[in-house]
Amino acid sequence: MTVPAGRVVADRYELSTLIGQGGMGQVWTAYDQRLDRRVAVKLLRPDKVAGQEADELRRRFVRECRVTAQVDHPGLVTVHDAGSEGEELFLVMQYVDGVDLAAHLAGRDPYPWQAAVAVAAQLCAVLSAVHAVPIVHRDLKPRNVMVKQDGTVTVLDLGVASVMDTDTTRLTHTGSPIGSPAYMAPEQAMGGAVGPYTDLYALGVLLHELLSGDVPFSGSTALGVLHRHLYEPPLPVRRTRPEVPEALEALVLRLLAKDPQHRPASAQEVYQELAPMLPARGTTTGEPLDPTRPFLRPHAPWPDRARTPAPQPAPAAPAPPADEKADVARAVDEVKRLLGEGRITQAVDILGAILPTAAQQHGEHSPVVRSLRKQYAATLMDDGQYRRALPELRRLADERATEAGRADPQALRFRYDVAQCLEQLGEPAAALAEYRALLPYYENQYVSGDPELAHDVRRRMGHLLLALGDRPAAHDTLARLLIDVERLRGPGHPMAGEVRRTLQWLGQVRG
Missing domain, CATH: 1.10.510.10 (Transferase(Phosphotransferase) domain 1)
Incomplete structure (x- = not known):
């Protein structure tokens, strides 16, 4: 049977990559459009078997889907959905x-x-x-x-x-x-x-x-x-x-x-x-x-969240079309459409898959590839995949700083995103060091001065100092920040209120 990539099964599951094929069916990776997640979809054509065997095939399929869904064990793939569409039977399962x-x-x-x-x-x-x-x-x-x-x-x-x-x-x-x-x-x-x-x-x-x-x-x-x-x-x-x-x-x-x-x-x-x-x-x-x-360290967390591992390659995604010259443009249009529909996971996979093709066509350091990598890193962050976004952002920051200088606003923005990733990954010391290195650039009006970003960096530094247990340094950082925010933005500014509440919590000032 010939099934095109991109076909939507049951008005919900968009087929992506063919990963298995037999005489009567196919197995695809797919995207659940409703929940924006990867799934595996099996398609079966009972009409490939003649006569009564086709009817028996349908009955066995329905019976086994129903019974399988009753088994609750972490070592068994989870069945999400099953049904029929036209002549086909489909089974939707957990992507492993x-x-x-x-x-x-x-x-x-x-x-x-x-x-x-x-x-x-x-x-x-x-x-x-x-x-x-x-x-x-x-x-x-x-x-x-x-x-x-x-x-x-x-x-x-x-x-x-x-x-x-x-x-x-x-x-x-x-x-x-x-x-x-x-x-x-x-x-x-x-x-x-x-x-x-x-x-x-x-x-x-x-x-x-x-x-x-x-x-x-x-x-x-x-x-x-x-x-x-x-x-x-x-x-x-x-x-x-x-x-x-x-x-x-x-x-x-x-x-x-x-x-x-x-x-x-x-x-x-x-x-x-x-x-x-x-x-x-x-x-x-x-x-x-x-x-x-699992026997050496039963129930131990995986992966170890205390450390940031080496960059991992992007997961497999739909194979690009044969016309390579049009691949990148089509992929960019598709990513824009998916992001507009809130389907971030699928957009991430397409960007990760198209980057090697784009680099081969246009060169690793071309504006097209740089733009795609920026979009890839930003989309990873939007999807909450901070561990995968981190090495991409570090690379972008280093390349931009080499080309335009360490004070370049775009290089600084990449470094700011690096610090945010470290913060989200629970690495307060590394995030604090990154913010401290950034702050002089945002405070220097003759370089890349940005008072609002400088205030945000100082607020984050104060909270990270709290996370590291340094309450005196956190108080000093936030107290100075409160004075500057009230002077520049007024005492009613939301950041002033937030910082004031944190200081009250610390017991260092009275409301």
């Missing part, structure tokens, strides 16, 4: 910022066994909640597991994506099993009854892959893979990874038992066996996407 487990595995060779245990333990918690409904996932595999930036694991596609996945194996037209051959339990392959034990088998396949680097059974055809699931024993992982604990190898082999009765009784039981192998509480490397982190 991270990488899927397949990509995470590919980036680490070998995958640390401690990380594999941490992933499996988190999956057990999710499966336990899912099985309690009761629901069987039926298609647990690395592509359906996301590792988020803070190391927590999120499970996708709880029974829904299996009907639109390119890996879906349909052996018969009636009662056909759903799942991916490499992760399919024997009873599922034979079209038998599935249950929690079926997901535990898939968990065993996934654990085997994390530990050994490959699934236990592979082949050139789906039937060949399923035959091996049915009749061949898996290779013990310690044959290739002797450092893997014996208890972990034994658990994987039990999970991969052909007979469901020989597998662990529940996901909770698997968790109990994994628990002694989980890393003990302690320090972390600080790296993102570390699945051991």
Whole structure:
């Protein structure tokens, strides 16, 4: 099916970037126009399946959307909305910022066994909640597991994506099993009854892959893979990874038992066996996407708000049109429209995506690129993304000061915004230092004198001194400011009233 970017589904969800496609559907990143947030939208075309199967597909989709929405667990992707539009079915879900487990595995060779245990333990918690409904996932595999930036694991596609996945194996037209051959339990392959034990088998396949680097059974055809699931024993992982604990190898082999009765009784039981192998509480490397982190520092905030990290790249956004010469102009027009409609999050993503193209076309230091970067930084601030805005503003301030001098009004304004970001990020000492460096320029009428901005900077300095616990310095700063504001703007000016109330709170003056 051909779906254009920019199409709005259900008068609300604007499709942005195609991130997945199967025989019967597509997965898009999208924007919720009503709440100005990123979401993921799945579109399914039941008419791609003939006859009664299409009706069954619709019924299963609606049923699974409804049941999935009943599961409340932080490790399961949140369903926001579902419905139909014309011939299509759509499902709107939480947008997960991270990488899927397949990509995470590919980036680490070998995958640390401690990380594999941490992933499996988190999956057990999710499966336990899912099985309690009761629901069987039926298609647990690395592509359906996301590792988020803070190391927590999120499970996708709880029974829904299996009907639109390119890996879906349909052996018969009636009662056909759903799942991916490499992760399919024997009873599922034979079209038998599935249950929690079926997901535990898939968990065993996934654990085997994390530990050994490959699934236990592979082949050139789906039937060949399923035959091996049915009749061949898996290779013990310690044959290739002797450092893997014996208890972990034994658990994987039990999970991969052909007979469901020989597998662990529940996901909770698997968790109990994994628990002694989980890393003990302690320090972390600080790296993102570390699945051991939730166990090393349970419930610790992420990211660490006490420090400003290195600049991060902008998130993926809609791919620009093929006509690169028109990209920038179109993007600027689109950003103006979005900002006019209050859709700041989407405008931020488009600006972040178009900047590399604009720099390639016009040059990194061209007026066009400079203007786009100014808009990008300002929009990030409007969206409350101070951590991402900070490095952009610092760069703009340094470049402008180099070109026009440190007293240039625009360079000073960028530095003022830098100080505001630091203030919002809870870094009072750094913000105070920035304001102190700015103040002489705003107070010097022969340079860039601006009494109103100078008063605002002094007020902010007073409040930051309070935040740092220096009450005498805060009182002195604000008391002097009150005198100057009353002299220049009158005692009834709002700033004079605010400063007076702060001084009264300090107990240093009487009202």
